[in-house]
Amino acid sequence: VRRCVCGGLRGRCPSGNMLLLKKHIEDISSIYEIWEKRGLGAFSEVVLAQVQGSAHLVTLKCIPKKALRGKEALVENEIAVLHRVSHPNIVSLKDVHESPSHPYLAMELVTGGELFDRIMELSSYIEKDTSHLVGQVLGTVSYLHSLGIVHQDLKPENLLYATPFEDSKISDFGLSKIQAGNMLGTACGTPGYVAPELLEQKPYGKAVDVWALGIISYILLCGYPPFYDESDPELFSQILRASYEFNSSYWDDISESAKDFIRHLLERDPQKRFTCQQVLQHLWISGVAALDRNILGSVSEQIQKNFSWTHWKRVFNATSFLHHIRKLGQSPEGEEASEQGMAQHSHPGGLRVGQPPKW
Numbered sequence: 001v002r003r004c005v006c007g008g009l010r011g012r013c014p015s016g017n018m019l020l021l022k023k024h025i026e027d028i029s030s031i032y033e034i035w036e037k038r039g040l041g042a043f044s045e046v047v048l049a050q051v052q053g054s055a056h057l058v059t060l061k062c063i064p065k066k067a068l069r070g071k072e073a074l075v076e077n078e079i080a081v082l083h084r085v086s087h088p089n090i091v092s093l094k095d096v097h098e099s100p101s102h103p104y105l106a107m108e109l110v111t112g113g114e115l116f117d118r119i120m121e122l123s124s125y126i127e128k129d130t131s132h133l134v135g136q137v138l139g140t141v142s143y144l145h146s147l148g149i150v151h152q153d154l155k156p157e158n159l160l161y162a163t164p165f166e167d168s169k170i171s172d173f174g175l176s177k178i179q180a181g182n183m184l185g186t187a188c189g190t191p192g193y194v195a196p197e198l199l200e201q202k203p204y205g206k207a208v209d210v211w212a213l214g215i216i217s218y219i220l221l222c223g224y225p226p227f228y229d230e231s232d233p234e235l236f237s238q239i240l241r242a243s244y245e246f247n248s249s250y251w252d253d254i255s256e257s258a259k260d261f262i263r264h265l266l267e268r269d270p271q272k273r274f275t276c277q278q279v280l281q282h283l284w285i286s287g288v289a290a291l292d293r294n295i296l297g298s299v300s301e302q303i304q305k306n307f308s309w310t311h312w313k314r315v316f317n318a319t320s321f322l323h324h325i326r327k328l329g330q331s332p333e334g335e336e337a338s339e340q341g342m343a344q345h346s347h348p349g350g351l352r353v354g355q356p357p358k359w
Contacts, residue, residue: 058106093105261282
């Protein structure tokens with residue numbers, strides 16, 4: 001690999017050898033039979049595909065070169081990251097093809113649904129279940145960090161299950177960065193999960209993933225997010241102040257150890273925030289501090305209310321975020337990278353600190 005600057009970020013990008021990993025084709029239909037559309041990204045369409053002449057299915061990420069013009073480094077970075085990782089809890093890259101019109105990323109097919117789907121299907125859900133799940137994700141993120149990789153977009157939607165019977169897998173490395181030095185410099189991520197140092201446009205590192213895991217842990221224990229407002233500036237203000245509460249109606253049945261755990265992850269100062277290794281040693285993860293009380297009723301009810309398609313997954317107003325960044329002196333290159341990273345994402349709407357959302 002060689003060092004390069006991509007979108008204002010000094011990181012590591014693939015050398016010429018990375019391009020050799022792409023298999024050049026004229027038509028993707030010579031390799032895969034396309035079955036059905038599974039989703040849309042900022043620059044891509046995701047489809048279910050079957051390898052021609054076999055029963056093997058993959059998730060195929062199709063990226064039009066017209067949409068990617070000037071942003072090719074984003075795809076090269078994602079390929080570089082995915083080629084570097086090999087972990088049972090990370091959705092794997094199977095193959096890369098390139099036609100005259102598209103690059104195609106063939107990904108491991110996961111059919112077990114998203115994290116929230118799994119919770120909603122349970123007959124019982126206790127605090128220990130959350131502890132186990134968070135510990136599993138922490139171990140995977142710790143592996144990424146050991147390779148110098150910062151995911152930058154950890155959220156429940158990116159925690160998927162290969163089957164209804166397996167452990168979760170982390171997906172979506174489109175915003176991930178390979179950290180060449182100690183810090184990175186371009187703001188990316190999903191607003192509801194973004195760390196204060198990102199909003200302040202300060203150099204940042206692996207601690208942003210720990211913050212996002214704090215948000216996820218909070219949601220898994222009560223069903224609603226710690227930071228939320230229909231006003232984007234107010235949402236950012238809450239995050240910058242790390243202004244959140246443990247509302248008694250939803251947190252009285254949760255252990256003090258769990259709350260202490262979250263406080264260490266949602267620490268405003270990234271220098272004081274726990275690392276993945278420190279968090280893995282917290283008694284809520286490593287010991288027996290998590291409770292056995294069934295919290296499925298309250299958590300599932302709040303998840304249904306707060307993470308519906310119409311509320312949580314609505315299109316995020318990227319203009320507001322970029323306005324906030326410009327006020328803090330973001331460079332034009334950074335603005336472009338931020339817009340690429342943020343425009344397709346979303347954030348929770350319309351609430352006051354310490355209260356669950358009421359739509």
